[in-house]
């Protein structure tokens with residue numbers, strides 16, 4: 001059977017390459033005609049995953065109908081476009097959601113959006129510490145595969161696992177999604193600390209206090225603590241908060257160096273999901289009575305609503321409290 005991947009950005013292309021690494025056919029739906037052309041004729045995706053030779057068994061297409069013969073579909077569009085692409089996908093085929101974010105306007109997680117857009121399709125979530133370039137090069141990677149249907153989860157894990165790519169099964173779909181969505185916002189905060197020269201102590205503080213925020217929010221939404229402390233939560237938080245390979249960290253670094261959010265976000269081709277998730281997450285947390293001061297600080301900077309120094313001072317001046 002053939003696997004399908006919806007979305008040919010960096011992560012969708014890397015996942016197509018992973019699935020094709022044993023020679024199986026992969027259908028890859030892409031939005032841009034020049035991406036389709038480059039993948040099919042030059043076996044490269046210079047727009048989103050430059051300098052990675054792609055397997056000739058990946059066939060790119062702009063027609064969703066070409067995914068009709070696939071027995072699983074990996075959905076890898078940006079979170080804010082997931083609803084529209086899933087609505088166009090063939091119905092009834094298991095959907096493995098790989099996007100990280102919360103939908104603006106509805107505050108829904110990706111599994112909730114997909115369930116509305118394709119009510120007959122079984123759903124799983126694939127999320128963890130996975131820079132696309134490293135997976136595309138076959139470097140060792142572990143990831144959470146969350147699915148409420150244990151038997152389906154096991155079948156999907158067997159389809160997706162490769163010698164250097166290890167899915168760990170979970171049935172906590174919400175927990176896996178919350179980790180991936182929240183860590184992107186926290187990575188912006190760590191980038192700010194880097195750009196503003198606040199030091200490594202500040203980064204470690206942001207990672208651990210940010211993880212406390214992720215845990216408070218996750219538990220309020222029904223996530224399990226062990227999921228938040230696993231690959232899709234703490235694992236991805238540590239990866240994304242440590243490297244300019246992260247688009248979210250890089251965005252934060254620019255903010256920390258004094259650039260305006262508007263200037264940094266203008267004309268971006270690649271997606272920094274944390275910028276879209278942050279205000280939705282802040283509003284959802286406020287509505288649930290969950291305190292997320294680091295997320296609030298990131299929102300203030302993204303809205304260009306307060307000077308950097310004032311945002312940092314406000315975080316440091318919060319009342320002392322038990323850990």
Ligand SMILES: NC(=O)C1=CN([C@@H]2O[C@H](COP(=O)(O)OP(=O)(O)OC[C@H]3O[C@@H](n4cnc5c(N)ncnc54)[C@H](O)[C@@H]3O)[C@@H](O)[C@H]2O)C=CC1
Nearest residue numbers: 008009010011012031048077079081099100131132270271
């Ligand atoms: N890049 C990475 O290392 C990883 C990314 N992810 C997640 O995967 C998702 C996709 O990210 P990337 O592949 O990195 O994207 P990217 O930033 O490399 O590329 C942007 C993508 O957005 C698509 N796009 C733009 N406008 C669109 C529209 N109107 N409708 C549908 N698609 C549209 C483009 O076709 C392209 O596929 C995100 O949620 C991201 O958080 C998850 C794990 C790793």
Ligand SMILES: O=C(CO)COP(=O)(O)O
Nearest residue numbers: 128129130131246247248
């Ligand atoms: O999610 C990622 C790694 O797990 C990629 O992070 P960025 O989107 O910040 O580049």
